[in-house]
Amino acid sequence: EIVEWIERFFTSNNHVKTLIGKKVLVTAGPTIEPLDPVRYFSNYSSGKMGFALAEAAALAGAEVTLISGPVSLPTPPQVRRIDIVQAEEMKEEVLQALPQMDVIIKSAAVADYRPQKIYHQKMKKVQEELTVILEKTPDIATEVGKRKLAHQLLVGFAAETQDVETYALGKLKKKGMDLIVANNVAEPGAGFGIDTNIVTVYDQEGVVKAFPKMSKKELAVELITLIGDRLHGK
Amino acid sequence: EIVEWIERFFTSNNHVKTLIGKKVLVTAGPTIEPLDPVRYFSNYSSGKMGFALAEAAALAGAEVTLISGPVSLPTPPQVRRIDIVQAEEMKEEVLQALPQMDVIIKSAAVADYRPQKIYHQKMKKVQEELTVILEKTPDIATEVGKRKLAHQLLVGFAAETQDVETYALGKLKKKGMDLIVANNVAEPGAGFGIDTNIVTVYDQEGVVKAFPKMSKKELAVELITLIGDRLHGK
Numbered sequence: 037e038i039v040e041w042i043e044r045f046f047t048s049n050n051h052v053k054t055l056i057g058k059k060v061l062v063t064a065g066p067t068i069e070p071l072d073p074v075r076y077f078s079n080y081s082s083g084k085m086g087f088a089l090a091e092a093a094a095l096a097g098a099e100v101t102l103i104s105g106p107v108s109l110p111t112p113p114q115v116r117r118i119d120i121v122q123a124e125e126m127k128e129e130v131l132q133a134l135p136q137m138d139v140i141i142k143s144a145a146v147a148d149y150r151p152q153k154i155y156h157q158k159m160k161k162v163q164e165e166l167t168v169i170l171e172k173t174p175d176i177a178t179e180v181g182k183r184k185l186a187h188q189l190l191v192g193f194a195a196e197t198q199d200v201e202t203y204a205l206g207k208l209k210k211k212g213m214d215l216i217v218a219n220n221v222a223e224p225g226a227g228f229g230i231d232t233n234i235v236t237v238y239d240q241e242g243v244v245k246a247f248p249k250m251s252k253k254e255l256a257v258e259l260i261t262l263i264g265d266r267l268h269g270k
Numbered sequence: 271e272i273v274e275w276i277e278r279f280f281t282s283n284n285h286v287k288t289l290i291g292k293k294v295l296v297t298a299g300p301t302i303e304p305l306d307p308v309r310y311f312s313n314y315s316s317g318k319m320g321f322a323l324a325e326a327a328a329l330a331g332a333e334v335t336l337i338s339g340p341v342s343l344p345t346p347p348q349v350r351r352i353d354i355v356q357a358e359e360m361k362e363e364v365l366q367a368l369p370q371m372d373v374i375i376k377s378a379a380v381a382d383y384r385p386q387k388i389y390h391q392k393m394k395k396v397q398e399e400l401t402v403i404l405e406k407t408p409d410i411a412t413e414v415g416k417r418k419l420a421h422q423l424l425v426g427f428a429a430e431t432q433d434v435e436t437y438a439l440g441k442l443k444k445k446g447m448d449l450i451v452a453n454n455v456a457e458p459g460a461g462f463g464i465d466t467n468i469v470t471v472y473d474q475e476g477v478v479k480a481f482p483k484m485s486k487k488e489l490a491v492e493l494i495t496l497i498g499d500r501l502h503g504k
Contacts, residue, residue, distance in 0.1 A: 071311075073456055074379070079308050108342035145308070148395040158431045158455075159380045161406065170400040197307050197392045220452050221392075222307055 053097030054264030058138040059237050062090040063130060065105030067123045069150035071168065073246070074158045079226035083107030085193075088256035089141055090115045098139070103129045105144060105259055121181050123173035130176055134183060136141040139263060141191045143217075145228075147173055150243050181212030191215045191259075197222040204238055215266065217259065225249045237262065240262035286325065287331030288498030292372040294332040296324040297364060299339030301357045303384035308392045314462035315379035319427075322490035323375055324349045330494050332373070337363045339378060346389030357381050357407035364410055367415060373497060375425045376414070377451075379462075381407055415446030423495075423501055425449045431456040438472055449473050449500065451493065459483045471496065 064086020069077045083104055083261035088104040091112035100115045102125060111117040118133075123146045134140065147169035159166070179193060182256045184190055192213040194204040197220060219235045222226030226234040228248070233255050236246040245262065246253060298320020303311045315360060317338055324336040337360060345351045354360045357380045368374065371463075375468035383404035393400070395486045411426060418424055426447040428438040438452035455461030455467045460468040460483070468488050469478040479496065481489060 061504065074313050074429065074462070075311070075383075076311070077305075077311055079310065147309075149400050152399070156431075158429075160437075164406055165386070165496075166383050166404040167400045168404060170402060172395065172398055195308065195392075197390075203394075228308075256318075 050259045054261065054268065055139075058098045058267065059136055060093040060100045060139040061103070061130070061137045062086050062088065062093065062100060063126065063134050063144035063146075063263045064139045065107040065146050067105045067126055067147045067173075068121050069123065069147045069173070072157065072159050077147065077149070077151060077170070079145045079147060080267055081105070081107075082229045083109050083227075084231065085233060085252050086141075086143035087112060087141055089191060089259060091253075092260040093139075093141075095257075096264060101133055101137075103133070103144070105146075123176070125159075127174045127176045127179070130180065131138040131183070135185070136179060137188060138266065139182060139189045140184075142177060142264070145195065146176060147265065148175075149173065149211035156206035164178065176265045177211040177213070177247050179205075184212055189214050189263065191217065191263060193219040195221045195227065201236070201238075204236075205242075208238055208240065215242045215244065215263070235259075242264070288495065288502065289327055289373075290331035292326040292332045292375040292501065293370055294324075294334045294375065295337070295364070295367050295371045296327065296334060296375045297337045297360065297378035297380075299341040300326065300379050301339045301360055301381045301407075302355050303357065303381045303407070304388050305385040306389035306391065306393050310381070311339050311381065312383060313379045313381060313405070315339070315341075316463045317343050318463075318465065319467060319490070320377035321346060322377075322486045323377055323493060325471040325487075326494040327373075327375075330498060335367055335371075337367070337378070339380075357384060361408045361413065364414060365417070368414060369419070371422060373423045373425065373501065374414060374418075374430070375497070376411060377427045379429065380410060382409075383407065383449055401485075411441075411445040411447070415444075418429050423497065424449050425451065428452040429455045429461065435470070435472070438461060438470075439476075442472055442474065449478065449497070486488045 064081035066079045067140045084248045090100050094100045094114045102115050102117045120200040152169040152171040196203045200220045204216050208216040216238050217235050219226045225232045234249045237244040299317035300313045300315040321343045324334050328334045328348045336351045368501050384407050385497040386403040386405040424447045430437045434454045438450050442450040450468050450472050453460045459466050468483045
């Protein structure tokens, strides 16, 4: 497998190793927010897009740290992986790694709400209805935006089901991102679990590039190339 | 892999193929109950116990149907697998398969509550708090108990975090089960995700057998042997 990886390293599309000497942080997967010892609240992120980005960044020569929620994917070669479960842990790990990074790619689908109260015993099935109060999780993207250093490139993701451009540009500006990768997860060929994606990348000025439907692995290479160009002021 | 399986078939511990000619239904894994296109409600079941039971039943000569929620496990050899997502689909598949079965092993952790309202667009992160009303899912075990034929053996599971015996015996009686396999999922070495389990089996009369901590694969063989004995009136 290592041999195969070395071969890919030297024959990969991005011939110029645009990220050599760069430290890249990628977040991936969902988070799980418990309600009791048995039940939880989560989302459909499979981690595929984030793992593909971590792999592509490593192939482009970067030193990659991957912070991942619970997924069933192998760690890409030459990537340092940190596993977390809840949004709170994701926040701690991201903020700790942040100062050393040149590029931060936030592709994780961090839960934005969690049960306000976590029960320590399994809730019994007695009532016909259960009311669960969900509270906001810490807003990691906003916190990262605030602490961002001048040389750091911050790349976010927006998975929406309607008004994708409006939401994506709003998020980009509000959270101080340099680039946002937006997709409509309700569109066939895009979104959670599957192996393909259809995205448009925006910066503060508007559309940077609209990509056609392609595999998440191919798209990851394209996005890493675009990030490399941005980093080198192209 | 087939060769390996055939070898295991002829050398497996239960030399007498106690389930030859028998049709066994195993349910496994969690169910996922959506809140919107992105978010869902689920539980920690990995499906390991159910998949091990399906494999052990096939090794004992049974014709096995495995109805599984979303898990990342390979289908055991010689097992017919039906994938479902929500409790509602689990109910439909189980009730359809039921009349043909000799043994029904309900090891799935079917969600007992689901969001009452499913939103068709991703809910936006505007409010500080979200109130989610959960309603009961269809009670598959009770329905199966009602339709059970005289020759059918019904085996349930109880995953509890306290008062395990009380809850297990209550569930056994209420749902017309012949055997219930109970564990305390809060106990180290038992429960979700991990490869070992610690269970006690009960029937209407009380404790049938308390098993020490063992791998889910070993335990599955023990449970299938016990089920085979029960089926043959031992």
